[in-house]
Amino acid sequence: MQIFIRLVFTFAILMPVTGWPDAGNETYQSTILITGANRGIGLEFVRQYSQLQWKVIATARKPAEADELNALASNNNNIVIEQLDVTDHQRIDELAQKYQSQAIDILMNNAAITPKYLSAFRSLDGVDLNMARLSFDVNAMGPLKMAQAFMPHVEASQQKKIIVISSKAGSFAESPEAAMMYSYRASKAALNMYMYTLAFETEKRGIILTLLSPGTVNTMGFFGRFMPGSIQPEESVSNMVNVIAELKLQDNGKMLNHIDGSVISW
Numbered sequence: 001m002q003i004f005i006r007l008v009f010t011f012a013i014l015m016p017v018t019g020w021p022d023a024g025n026e027t028y029q030s031t032i033l034i035t036g037a038n039r040g041i042g043l044e045f046v047r048q049y050s051q052l053q054w055k056v057i058a059t060a061r062k063p064a065e066a067d068e069l070n071a072l073a074s075n076n077n078n079i080v081i082e083q084l085d086v087t088d089h090q091r092i093d094e095l096a097q098k099y100q101s102q103a104i105d106i107l108m109n110n111a112a113i114t115p116k117y118l119s120a121f122r123s124l125d126g127v128d129l130n131m132a133r134l135s136f137d138v139n140a141m142g143p144l145k146m147a148q149a150f151m152p153h154v155e156a157s158q159q160k161k162i163i164v165i166s167s168k169a170g171s172f173a174e175s176p177e178a179a180m181m182y183s184y185r186a187s188k189a190a191l192n193m194y195m196y197t198l199a200f201e202t203e204k205r206g207i208i209l210t211l212l213s214p215g216t217v218n219t220m221g222f223f224g225r226f227m228p229g230s231i232q233p234e235e236s237v238s239n240m241v242n243v244i245a246e247l248k249l250q251d252n253g254k255m256l257n258h259i260d261g262s263v264i265s266w
């Protein structure tokens with residue numbers, strides 16, 4: 001019975017999504033869904049996968065304000081934009097339902113509250129507990145809920161990959177020995193453990209679930225130039241695209257480096 005249900009679902013999911021610009025095209029085209037696609041690393045993922053001729057479902061909290069993403073989509077008909085705040089679980093379910101007939105080769109969990117807010121570098125007295133709660137909601141529970149909703153779409157695809165952009169800041173072994181970024185570090189550590197745990201399930205489904213560290217990336221514009229050792233989003237993302245293309249089932253449940261896919265210790 002279970003096999004029958006899976007066959008029916010797989011058949012349904014490989015049918016073209018109505019509304020996609022090239023719906024009805026029968027040749028298989030790889031598809032990626034990206035969260036936080038309006039700026040920074042997420043926007044660069046959209047650019048590069050679109051250039052690689054993938055179908056890109058680019059999600060953003062506020063599409064109307066996503067000028068660069070809108071410009072990109074208006075010049076590339078393989079990009080569709082969807083509104084998504086990853087703390088809105090009902091909206092995640094709605095999108096999963098809308099794309100129920102669309103296989104998704106890569107579910108790219110990129111969106112995060114990153115430590116650009118003012119209190120991020122303060123020590124204990126300055127830790128903003130509302131920001132702490134929001135960081136957990138977005139950074140840790142967001143990707144977990146996305147995996148819950150989109151696992152069938154990934155399972156029905158050819159590449160079957162769930163990618164999670166994490167950070168060395170969430171690693172006990174690699175995080176800087178300093179009292180700062182409490183909420184970012186803790187939420188990324190929680191994310192790492194959620195994904196480490198989930199990987200025992202994805203393994204059984206033939207899905208590769210891998211966390212990636214993008215390096216220190218200048219997503220801060222002018223001021224980012226002064227971050228020691230920072231690289232541009234183009235370089236980080238092209239490295240990650242190469243690492244993702246080479247992923248094997250053995251990489252399931254690991255956190256890897258953006259440059260060469262080497263393993264980062266938890």
Ligand SMILES: NC(=O)c1ccc[n+]([C@@H]2O[C@H](COP(=O)([O-])OP(=O)(O)OC[C@H]3O[C@@H](n4cnc5c(N)ncnc54)[C@H](OP(=O)(O)O)[C@@H]3O)[C@@H](O)[C@H]2O)c1
Binds near residue numbers: 036114214218
């Ligand atoms: N840059 C680095 O050096 C670095 C280093 C290590 C790891 N990372 C990781 O790489 C990823 C991307 O980083 P970045 O530097 O590109 O970050 P960023 O410039 O701060 O962009 C964050 C993205 O996440 C989105 N976002 C925030 N809250 C959201 C929510 N509730 N729902 C949906 N989207 C939300 C933002 O949308 P809005 O524009 O609407 O706020 C934005 O698109 C993050 O996971 C980050 O932790 C970055």
